Amino acid sequence: MKKLVALLLVLSLMLSLGGIALAQKDSLVIGTGAEATRFFPANEKGTNGNDYAVVIANLYDSLVRMNAQGEIVPALATEWSVSEDGLCYTFTLREGVKFHDGSLMTADDVVFSLGMSAPLANGKALLINYDHAEKVDEKTVKVYLTAPYSGFINGMASRVAMIFSKSYYEAVGSEGYQAAPIGTGAYKLVSAVSGDSITLEAFDEYWAGTPAIKNVVVKLISDTTTQTIALENGDIDLLMSPSIANCMLLDTSKGVTWATGSSAGRVTMHISSNEGTPGHEDLNFRRAVQSAVNKQEVIMGAMEGYAEQIDIDMCPNYSGRPEGYDVVPYDVEKAKEYLAASNYNGEEFQILVQSGTMYDIVAQIIQYQLMEVGINCTVNAVDSATFTDLWYAGKYDAMIRNTNSSLLDADGFLNFFMATDYAPTNNNQHPRTKEIYDLGMAARKAQGEERKALYLQAVNIVTEEAYEVPLFANTNTLAFNASLNGVEVYPLSSVYLYGISWAD
């Protein structure tokens, strides 16, 4: 009797193991700490990077797409050209592209989508100088600009340039679209349970072909340690944007791996020259800070060495980035000389930073470095809402943050010198802000080498005046089950599900 039971047990075990091996795995569980809540790209309150990362990036397509290397490749448009004056972009649309409801995508949908997204706050920031779009014929759309803007094609690959269905929108409206979004993307939205998970399903009629992964669940896991455990445990297969420190702790013997890629963001320390700060009317003090920062030490300490040092506030992958700019090397002796020549008398020099982030660690390392040369440096680590408030109000001596350029364009560096148009830097009282702003605005209109030359002048002023200490280009990460193929790290922290499949 005992033998019979044992035999039965062994048999059932073998059967169940065999069953697992036989079933072709076609589902994927993604873990993320950032919840997507808006699924309609032309939502009047806009969408953000969290909405885009998994959901919008896979539900919709834009006319052109940015690949993992940051290059612009065809998507809903098969080809495109720019007029000589840079004021008109002509796109040839892909034929036979279907929306999730089975209807065909047309030139009208393209004109309608762009026309609706461009005037929104997000649209104004990403589709810079957009004027209007025009349907030439069923497969050609022209997009006109008010003034040339060299980074415009990158904007056409961003989340605000996603194409949605005109007729569906007219039938259901913005709220209906949010509740049951349809796009031309490789995946359809099945359900979204706020605070818990979002479920996607493959779109079999996707223009590029049927996706390999049929079902995708995006699970919200806010605690970073729990994320790592869930990945090692097999609860999730892919983890969005884990920190480098957490990646280093991953136990690769459990069949998980991780990858890094260049990001759209760079980490920079901004030194204030507002009244009442040590940097006010004191170039020698600002230069002392500039020379005292050991960037390599910061990269080792905060990023385990997985980041590229930068000396201007632009990532190496930005289009339009100049070369041959001035670089101030790390030099403690020089820093001490500058400090001696400055008006500095041991006042507190406070670095503003968002608490609990990697930038908090960066600030602490720099604090130590500045104290070494005799600056009474402190760190003011606050929650994100307070951080934004203090930043916009200009209430800091120095501030460290990661700034993304969703366009991956040199133009992004101008954010901190937007003397007129934008709120954040109304409180930036650098005496040469206007000069930098004018150069940046001129560069927007210029093309090629002429454009780079203008940026070169602008970044050299920033370095000369020591308004900023650029630290490193940030690194994007993905951690995942080692049996997954085709996982690529994208500069905008998104994941392109169509390319992913399970190894046989």
Added chain:
Amino acid sequence: MLKYILKRLLLLIPVVIGITFFIYVILSAAPGDPAQLILGMDATEADLAVLRAELGLDKPVVVQYINYMFGVLRGNFGTSWLSGYEVLPEFLHRLPNTILLATLSMAFAAIIGISLGIVSAIRQNTFIDYFSLALAVLLFSLPAFWFGLMAQIVFCLNLGWLPAAGVGSFKHFLLPSLTLGANVLASQLRMTRTSMLDVVKQDFIRTARAKGAPERRVVVKHVLRNGMLPVVTQVGISYASCMGGSVVTESVFSIPGVGSLLVNAVKSRDIPVVMGTIIFVAVFVGIINLLVDLLYAWIDPRVKLTH
């Protein structure tokens, strides 16, 4: 009795008004402009002004508060400024997770804590008494996030028995309720033991024993019934604190409950969500306290529910 219940329920109104006004003023005074947080750094001053007017942020705080409360009276708890969802359905959708978590933790803590407390009181100064003392000290001093993390490493990663995060099955709730209940278990255990020992020394117990009642009857009928009074109060308070205090546990185990909703809303200055959640939690805690008082009177007929 009915009058008493009604009176207690009516008393909830000033309590809710007090709490909500306090929270509203604090939130309004806290740094962080909701309009800027919603629109991001790309927004122009004009866009911000339009949104502020739309959200009513351009009015004085008291006016904002009164407008909000009038909305609540009409059953309109508003919509989330950040995500646009309606507060009431979102809260109701998350409430079951939190109630389940709090109830399971309480059940676990009360059953083990009270039984161990009774045994250690009866068997005072024996091995089991010392063991339960050590256990209580240990569970009481462990921070929830650390205990949760260790439990995850042992049960999810090393043994692979339980899922590390999320909801969906009873299995998902085992570790979180263990984590949330650990602290309560410790206090239940010590409270029961102390309270029982207090009663054991009373004259009426000596009388019961003197008249020859069997030990079992003395413990169950006399010691337990009298010793349970403070324990019941403790259970009620702990249950309420489990409801409001599940924030850490919910975030460690990624449970979409009320706690995580509240924390995220506070971080993003999403006032309608914070207010709605606070109102419900306040009312809920008030009702639980009322139930505890009713239970109290039922256990101990000497307690009169008149004042």
